[in-house]
Amino acid sequence: MTPSALLLPRRAVKPRKSGLTMVIDGGVPLGQFTDQIELGAEYIDYVKFGWGTSIVTNCLREKIAVLDGSDIGFYFGGTLFEKFVLQGRFEDYRRFCEQHGARHVEVSNGTIDMSNAEKAGYVRKLAADFTVVSEVGFKDPGRSELLPPSEWIACISEDLDAGAALVTLEARESGKSGICRADGALRDGLVEDVLNAGIPERHLLFEAPTSALQTHLITRIGPDVNLGNVPAQGVISTETLRLGLRADTLTVFERG
Incomplete structure (x- = not known):
């Protein structure tokens, strides 16, 4: 519970439509997972x-039960979706x-040879039965850097038009691809172009596995930016960044 003596940014309570935190x-292990979720x-x-x-997780259903008990949604990584599609087993993926x-389902084309138009087609096929989280950007940092901001924006818009509720901006769990360079530095110009394109920020989920990326995005967009690929052990730390309770954002939200 927040001490009443402190003036902190207002954070929406669950179920939230902005200020989302997606943990990867x-x-x-199940015990560690349970502790971190609780x-x-x-x-x-x-x-x-x-x-x-x-x-290959032998306690997957047990983990899902932990999430259900805490009213936390889940989905499987887009790479798994791509594996099913690569083998011509899309309907098997739906059944899985x-x-x-x-x-929720994630639809991506970060690794396999799939156009964004084709990816958007899968979004349409799934949107009637699931909340679709699409992803823009590639796993390979060199390939991602060749995708100009205008194409990022076009792909995001196409996915949203196809029925995606959220569009994830790729950074991987390492923070070294997609909206980041191979050295982990954020591609500021790309992010600024996306933010200035008129796409509602509530529909964008920025992968930000490191505190440096989280700090930049929280400072630039605000405490209710949607952040993804947050390590479970870093959830509390991320929330302190959102509230200005860590040195990196301590003075960002102060008035006067």
Whole structure:
């Protein structure tokens, strides 16, 4: 509970439509997962089971039960979607999501050879039955850097028009691709062009696995920026950045 003596930025309570925090699970043990979720549940909106980890996680249903008990949504990594599509098993992917009770799905083309128009087609196919989170940007940093801001904006708009509720801006779990350069530096010009394109910020989810990226985006956009790929052990830290309770943002939201 926030001490009443402090004036802090107002944060919406769950279920939120902005200020979302998406945590990525790369395969931590069930006990650790449970502890981390219980500690940060009020600050976590979604958990993504990263890339294809859900296929080889023997406690996946137990983890999903933990999330259900804390009213936290989940979805499987876009790389898993791409693997199913690559093998011509799209309907199997849909069934896999349904069998696990997923209400959200991620649709991406970060690795395989798929045009954004084709990706948007999959968004349309899934949007009637799921809340779709699409992704723009590539896993390979060199390939992402060749995608000009105008194309990023066009792809984001196309995905939203196709029915995506959120569009994720790629940075990977390392923070070294997509909206970031290979050295981890944020591509400021790209982010500014996207923000100035008139796309509602509530529809954008910025992957920001590092405190440096989180700090930049919170400072630039505000405490209710949507952040993704946050490590579970960093949820509390991220929330302190949003509220100006860490040195990096301590003075950002002060008035006068």
